Amino acid sequence: MDFTDVSLTALRVFRAVAEQGTFTAAAASLGYTQSAVSRQIAAIERAAGAELLERRRDGVRLTPAGRLVMRRATVVLDEIDATARELSGLPTEAATVRLGWFPSAGAVLLPRALTALRRTDPDLHIVSREGGTPALVRALRAGSLDLALLASVPPFRPPDTESPPLVLRTLTERPLYLAVPTTHPLARADYIDVADLRGQRWIASPSSGEDRLMGVWPGLDERPEIAHTARDWLAKLQLVAAGCGLTTVTASLAPAVPPGVRVLPVRGGPQEQRRLLLARLPHPPTEAVTRVGAALRVAALDAYAPGTALSQE
Numbered sequence: 001m002d003f004t005d006v007s008l009t010a011l012r013v014f015r016a017v018a019e020q021g022t023f024t025a026a027a028a029s030l031g032y033t034q035s036a037v038s039r040q041i042a043a044i045e046r047a048a049g050a051e052l053l054e055r056r057r058d059g060v061r062l063t064p065a066g067r068l069v070m071r072r073a074t075v076v077l078d079e080i081d082a083t084a085r086e087l088s089g090l091p092t093e094a095a096t097v098r099l100g101w102f103p104s105a106g107a108v109l110l111p112r113a114l115t116a117l118r119r120t121d122p123d124l125h126i127v128s129r130e131g132g133t134p135a136l137v138r139a140l141r142a143g144s145l146d147l148a149l150l151a152s153v154p155p156f157r158p159p160d161t162e163s164p165p166l167v168l169r170t171l172t173e174r175p176l177y178l179a180v181p182t183t184h185p186l187a188r189a190d191y192i193d194v195a196d197l198r199g200q201r202w203i204a205s206p207s208s209g210e211d212r213l214m215g216v217w218p219g220l221d222e223r224p225e226i227a228h229t230a231r232d233w234l235a236k237l238q239l240v241a242a243g244c245g246l247t248t249v250t251a252s253l254a255p256a257v258p259p260g261v262r263v264l265p266v267r268g269g270p271q272e273q274r275r276l277l278l279a280r281l282p283h284p285p286t287e288a289v290t291r292v293g294a295a296l297r298v299a300a301l302d303a304y305a306p307g308t309a310l311s312q313e
Contacts, residue, residue: 018062023038052066062141097127097292098128100136100140108256110149110299114128124288134159136148141281146285147289151276154272164281178192179262180262200225201244201245
C-alpha cells in the first residue's frame with residue numbers, strides 16, 4: 001500500500017489518537033470501537049512504512065515520522081473542512097486561530113480577550129476548547145491547536161519533555177488565594193494564617209493518578225477532610241458561598257467569585273505562586289496567532305492587575 005492511498009478516515013483517526021493520548025480516548029471521542037481505531041492506525045503505519053506512534057504504558061507519543069505525518073495531515077484535514085464549508089455556502093475562514101485553555105481561564109480571562117478581539121480584529125475567527133494541561137500540550141504537538149493557555153505550579157517545570165521544546169511565555173504570576181464563606185470566622189480578617197487551616201472542611205476536584213488535589217491548600221500537615229468534590233470551579237465557589245467548605249482559588253477566578261465569598265491571602269509557610277502561560281510550537285507564528293497572543297496578554301494584565309476585587313460580600 002502506497003501512502004498516497006491513505007484514507008481521510010485514517011488521517012482523522014490518527015490525529016484523534018495523537019490528540020487524546022490513548023486509543024481508548026480517541027475511540028470514545030470519535031464514536032468508534034477501539035478495535036476499529038487500532039485497524040486504522042495499523043493501516044496508516046503500513047502505508048508509511050514506519051512506526052508513527054510510540055506505545056507507552058501511559059499512552060502514546062508521536063515518533064519523528066509521526067510528527068511529520070501529523071503536520072501534513074493537519075493541513076490536509078483543515079483544507080478538506082474548509083472546502084466542505086465553502087461548498088455548503090459558508091464564507092471561507094481567512095484567519096482562524098485555534099486556542100486551548102485550562103478550565104478556570106474560561107471564567108474571566110478568555111471572555112475578556114474575545115470581547116476585545118471582536119472589537120479590534122473582527123476579521124479573526126477563533127475556535128477554542130477547554131482541556132487539562134496534558135491534553136492541550138498533546139493537541140499543540142499534534143498541530144490541532146495554535147496556542148494554549150496553561151496553568152503552572154512550582155517548581156514550574158516545562159509541561160512536557162518532547163523536542164523541540166514549546167515556546168512558553170509567562171503572562172502573569174500571582175499568589176494562590178483561599179475562598180471562604182463570608183460567614184466563616186476566617187473571613188473576619190484580611191488574611192488567613194496557614195496554622196488556622198487545620199481541621200477545616202475542603203471542596204476539591206476529584207483526583208486521579210498523580211494529579212495534585214486541586215482545591216486543598218498545598219502542604220497541609222494533616223489528611224484533609226474533603227466535604228465535597230466538583231470539577232467545575234464556579235460550582236466550587238457556589239458551594240463555598242453556601243457555607244459548605246473552603247477551596248483554593250487562583251487570581252484568574254477572583255473577579256468571578258459569587259456573593260457570599262471572600263478571597264483572602266494565606267500567610268505562613270512557603271508562598272504558593274501560580275503562573276499563567278501561553279504556549280505554542282517553536283515555529284514562527286502567523287500574524288493572526290500573534291494578534292490573539294497579544295490580546296490574551298492584555299486581558300491577563302487587566303484581569304489580574306493590582307487592586308482587582310477579591311471578594312463579594
